[in-house]
Amino acid sequence: EVQLVESGGDSVQPGGSLRLSCSASGFTFSNYAMHWVRQAPGKGLEYVSAITSNGGSTYYADSVKGRLTISRDNSKNTLYLQMSSLRAEDTAMYYCVRNYGNYDYWGQGTLVTVSS
């Protein structure tokens, strides 16, 4: 069974940093591109970042470019999102998503709150 389990969400002050993790199981992690998608409270879904299966290429939404860094460790079956210079508008549930034929599996999400 495919499982994606996010962790690392927390409450942080504006300008702060956080690292999210996503532990994958039930499939060959190194074969799949992975994405982060977020959802602000009461709002819709927004693509944040993507990484190819071998980690060789990364992509970012314009709204997070230069502040968020996606990475992966295929030996640990884990996806990461390093977040810095956080803003109030980054407050959201962050989902780890497998990108096979467009977002076939989602994690349960981890909540990031940016507030003073």
Add this chain to the structure above:
Amino acid sequence: DVVMTQSPLSLPVTLGQPASISCRSSQSLVYSDGNTYLNWFQQRPGQSPRRLIYKISNRDSGVPDRFSGSGSGTDFTLKISRVEAEDVGVYYCMQGAHWPYTFGQGTKLEIK
């Protein structure tokens, strides 16, 4: 970015009755491989999104056959033949043909 526009945004439906959600894209979603990457997701209250339909009309494993997708080019529809209580939630269309992937605003389905 490709803009995905859903309608209606709110959909009150009587149990057992059909429901339909429209999704329009600002560009054709036909990819260079000939496939059309239009997907539908369901998000039940308090849960993560779940993919229901991929490439316009293909149901994911475990999705009831009362859900169906149709359309082409820039106009797409999700239909529920007979709404059940467990169908309450928000439905999103999403395009995966152009970078970055983009979602519709969401349609909230509720029981009348």
